[in-house]
Amino acid sequence: MASGHVHSRLPTKRPTRARGPGADATAFTPIVGRDGELGLLREQLADPSVRLLTMTGPAGVGKTRLALALAEDLHGPYERLDLAGHDRAGTVLDALAAAAVPGRLVIVDQGEHFTEALAAGLPRLLADRPETRVLLVSREPLHLYGERVLRVPPLARVASLELFRQRAVAVRPDFSLNGGVRAEAARLCELLDDLPLAIEFAAARLKLFRPAELLDRLRDGQDVLYGGPTLSHHASMRAAIGWSHDRLTGPEQAAISALALRDGVFSPADDPELAPEIIETLVDKNLLVPMPSVDGEPRFRMLNVVRAFTRALDAPxxxxxxxxxxxxxxxxxxxxxxxxxxxxxxxxxxxxxxxxxxxxxxxxxxxxxxxxxxxxxxxxxxxxxxxxxxxxxx
Ligand SMILES: Nc1ncnc2c1ncn2[C@@H]1O[C@H](COP(=O)(O)OP(=O)(O)O)[C@@H](O)[C@H]1O
Ligand SMILES: [Mg+2]
The missing domain is CATH 1.10.10.10 (Winged helix-like DNA-binding domain superfamily/Winged helix DNA-binding domain)
Structure with a gap:
């Protein structure tokens, strides 16, 4: 680590994830993939006019991990503030003011818990402290003037497979992606939307199941990913999705229920009955993810985990x-x-x-x-x- 590298990897308030994969694993497992995203982030921060950079993406996509990799990469001092340890908006702004040391990047993690407080307080703070820059990590952007937003996409498939392999070897040292296992693992990664958190949960299950069995169970919609003794400190994907779902309005929930009934990619133009502003909100909150457009036509898909959650909620x-x-x-x-x-x-x-x-x-x-x-x-x-x-x- 570079000398003079000041950081507070330990959450400033009480720790939110004491054990299991997650923030702790970051200290001794390498980051997989993400060269493109790191390049984009570096580029944004190289522009001194960018004072607030927001990384958004669905729960478990790897936002925190990427933010920490970026911070390490910058070789400069940084502060990290994890808002999950706060329960009142007032303390968030105080903690932010305390962390805003001139010349230091402030990483504010889990911003989704306090979007209103941040949207109200950040413009003032940034105006008062011209040397402060904020990297906000959140499931949704603040929509502030001057905010740059970088959407963190799911991992590329090769990176997903490598992450699966690394985590699998940790629980089964004899694991390898040889033979048919590679195809099964690739299918697993696809079903798990290439979300690193889901991939880690699945790989942990290799203690109990062969990849093919895991795949069958996942196809059957069985609950193989949630909980488990080694992961009990980790917030589950489902809890995170449930949290986002709860905060939607009635019409937004109805739209997500309708979209969950079909598979695959959709274009808003094909769905005149879905209000564009509702789709926009769902994309904004990362319940729908943008896909590469075809002929300039914007396209989106619902993550499988979100679809499974919504269908289960709506099912008898x-x-x-x-x-x-x-x-x-x-x-x-x-x-x-x-x-x-x-x-x-x-x-x-x-x-x-x-x-x-x-x-x-x-x-x-x-x-x-x-x-x-x-x-x-x-x-x-x-x-x-x-x-x-x-x-x-x-
Ligand atoms: N590129 C990556 N390489 C290795 N592990 C990753 C990567 N991205 C995420 N992870 C791991 O996946 C889990 C979820 O990532 P995290 O950054 O906590 O997601 P988010 O902050 O988006 O909810 C963590 O255990 C993290 O260490
Ligand atoms: Mg996070």
Whole structure:
């Protein structure tokens, strides 16, 4: 590391991810791919008139990782502020002011939690401190005048495969992409939208399954990616998508439900019934990702993870073959457990939250799934959203 390199990789407030892949892994695993994005970011920062550069992209696409790689690359001092450790808008602006040391790049991570506070406070801060530059990492841009926005796309397929290989070797030292495994891994990466976080979750599952089995389970829509003992500290993709989905307006949710019913790429021009401003919002919030245009025609696609989440949310919560048991069959404790499952918590996290043993939580979750006739945790989430609130209100 260059001398005089001041940084605060440790979150300034309380740590948000103590263990598991993520920020910690950054310290000792190499960055895979991203040469193009790093080049673009460097180019933007070489322009002194750029004071606020925002990197946006879906959860798990690798924004934080890329921001840290860029910061290392610049060989200059930087400050890092992780907003996930804050719970009030007021403290965010104070922390930002404290981090804005002249001449130092300030990386503000997880900005999506405080878009309004940042949009209100940043212009003032940047005006008052002409030597401060901010690299904002967020699932959505602020739409400020002068803000440069760089959309972080999913990994290129070769990079996805290499990331999968590296993480697979970590849990199975004999793993290699030889023979048919390469094609299976490539298909997995495709189903996982080439999102690094999803790829890491999947590779961790190679402890239990062969790639072909993992692929089958994923095709069946099974919940192979979420939770698990080694990943219990990592916010799940589903929780992140649920968070974005919750913040959409009714018409936006309706549009995403309609789009989730079909596969593949679409052009807004083909869909006169979808309001352009709604599509714009969905792209803005990275629930739809732009695709290379054909003949200048803008095209978008919905990430598979978003589609699966939306379909599960909209699907009837039980299989039609068996009648749904009445909601009151859940004990109050099981209702509580179902709520926590719906929030994306793992068994271990549920145990921690309720102050019970992990095996007790496992039993509760199993009972909840049996009683609700659910085959996955996503089904439980969909039950909670549709019927759980009603049951609780009764
Ligand atoms: N280019 C990359 N090379 C290696 N690991 C990556 C890369 N991009 C992301 N990861 C890993 O994938 C996970 C998700 O990335 P992260 O940067 O946290 O996503 P985001 O900030 O967009 O939610 C992290 O564990 C991260 O270390
Ligand atoms: Mg991040």
């Amino acid at each position: 919560p039980v299989t039609p073959s068996r009648p749904r048991p009445p909601a009151p069959s859940l004990t109050p404790r099981e209702q509580e457990v179902a709520m926590l499952v719906a929030q994306g918590l793992t068994n271990r996290q549920i145990a921690g939250r309720l102050g019970i043993a992990e095996w007790t939580a496992v039993n509760h979750v199993r009972n909840v799934m049996r009683k609700l006739n659910c085959t996955s945790r996503v089904n439980v989430a969909s039950w909670v959203l549709r019927d759980g609130a009603v049951a609780a209100a009764d």
